Amino acid sequence: MSSTPSSSAIRIDRIDTDGTDLECTITCTDDLRRFFGGEPFRVSYDVSIEDVPEGVLAIPVLSQVCPVAWATGADVYVPEVDETFAHALGDVEETLLSLYPEFMEGGTLYAGETIDVEPDLESGDGETPSDSGLLFTGGVDSTCSYIRHREEEPTLISIRGWTISPSAAHDDRWDDLQSRVQNFADERDLESQFVESNMLSFLDHPMxxxxxxxxxxxxxxxxxxxxxxxLGLCAPMAHARGMENLYVAATHWDGIDLEWGSRPDIDDHVRWAGTQCHHDAYDLTRQERLDVIADYVREHSPELQLQTCNDRMDGNCGHCEKCYRTAVGLRLSGLEPTDHGYPFSETNYHDLRRSLENGEWILGEDERYMWEDIRNRVRETEPESAAEREFFSWLETADLGELVDESEPPLSHRALRAGARNTPHGVYTTLYPAWNAAKNASRRLGL
Structure with missing residues (x-):
């Protein structure tokens, strides 16, 4: 980080709390205005944050703006921040700079005051505090992490704002997720927390x-x-609840080196007074995580339901790539998919192969690694039917690299992005609605 102030800057101006709600306003230099949506940053919790120190209240907004600052060589100014988290940001910045040397420039955090916050010894409702929390969706990864840490009885934390938008159009999806997570928690006598934020509209994600x-x-x-x-979004709630450990389940595993914003060398650095974050189950492949789930099902929870669908939140459609992939993985771990939320029969093996061969899904490197993981297990597994034998035989020799979409973005999309990059902010602000409409139209037309 440079010790000389940059001409580009982001300032955290105001942090307000109202019961369970947090709101922050920022200002920034003209060159950075295009990267922010123009609305205050907001987060809502299920626990009062009125007594949380301002140095901890600053963590959620800093967690969103600092990566933008590092990508643009900007400095960040905040009146007050928890000293432990300030050091954590430096460690996370170092990782991102090494991960993305092509564009990450770095910057400096200037705090009016860094404070050594004392952890809360009592939760916000006066009850015994929760010693740990787990970001939880009910999918393979987070369910595996729950099983690994169930002796800690972690509070299950679900977040609205990324894969589920805070817009009214996604209310049903959020209701479905809350219902599933709450039922999972109730059946195991666990606490739950639901966090809602506008972090993606606070940032101008298209820009x-x-x-x-x-x-x-x-x-x-x-x-x-x-x-x-x-993780940073959870800081005020974690402080109020007295959480010493906060877990986030790994998506990838050791040996996969993909550009991904949640990794051990990012998440394990995140910390604030009283709380250490952990990137969990990185030592297990996805199939091995399903093995952990299978053992738990057989010993403790025969009716466990998983939720991984890309298309629905009120169950699994059974026909998207992720549903098929999870169903096959469950079978390879000795479970019947239909018992755990996935309609699946022998005829689906033919449909799955056809869809993969015909390129009906846009697959990335993530999916290639996951199908390779399945293929490795297939080579150790005796098929149980002719349909399964035929699919396993095909998968053993399939060129999985050909299933990955490595095509360049359409020329129209590249032109739109280039235009946006090179447009002065004042002009961009006027033209953005038209630019966004053109982008969406080109997507609908398949351009």
Whole structure:
């Protein structure tokens, strides 16, 4: 980090709390205005944060703006911040700079005061505090992490704002997720917490993509921001609840080196007074995580339901790539998919192969690694039917690299992004609605 102030800057101006709600306003230099949506940053919790120190209240917004600052060489100014988290940001910055040397420039955090916050010894409701928390969706990864840490009786934390938008159009999806997580928690006598934020509309995600998509494999938040971003959102709630450990389940595993914003060398650095974050189950492949789940099902929870669908939140459609992949993985771990939320029969093996061969799904490197993981297990497994034998035989020799979509973005998308990158902010602000409409139209037309 440079010790000389940058001409580009982001300032945290105001942090307000109202019961369970947090709101922050920022200002920034003109060159950075395009990266922010123009609305205050907001988070809502299920626990009062009125007594949380301001140095901890600053963590959620800093977790969103600092990666943007590092990508643009900007400095960040905040009146007060928890000293432990300030050091954590330096460690996370070092990882992102090494991960994305093509565009990450770094910056300096200037705090009016760094404070050594004392952890809460009592939860916000006066009851015994929760010693640990787990970001939880009910999918394979987070369910495996729950099983690994169930002796700690972790509070299950679900977040709205990334894969489920805070817009009214996603209310049903959020209701479905809350219902499933709450039922899972109730059946195991666990606490739950639900967090809602506007972090993606607070950031101008399309503009971040316009500038940096050419350097990352996915979206800005998935490739850069979501590790520190999601964990940082939890800081006021974790402080109020007295959480010493906060777990986030790994998506990838040791040996997979993909551009992804949640990794051990990011998440394990995130910490604040009284709380250490952990990137969990990185030592297990996805199939091995399903083995952990299978053992738990056989010993403790025969009716366990998983939720991984890309298309639905009120159950699994059974026909998207992720549903098929999970169903096959469950079978390889000795479970019947239909018992755990996935309609699946022998005829689906034929449909699955046809869809993969015909390129009906846009698959990335993540999916290639996951199908390779399944293939490794297939080579150790005796098929139980002719249909399974035929699919396993095909999978053993299939060129999984050919299933990955490595095509360049359509020329129209590249032109739109280039135009957005090179447009002065004042002009961009006027033209953005038209630019966004054109982008969406080109997507609908398949351009």
């Amino acid at each position: 971040l993509l316009a500038h940096f998509k050419r350097f990352v494999d996915g979206g800005w938040y998935s490739s850069v921001g979501h590790g520190v971003g999601l």
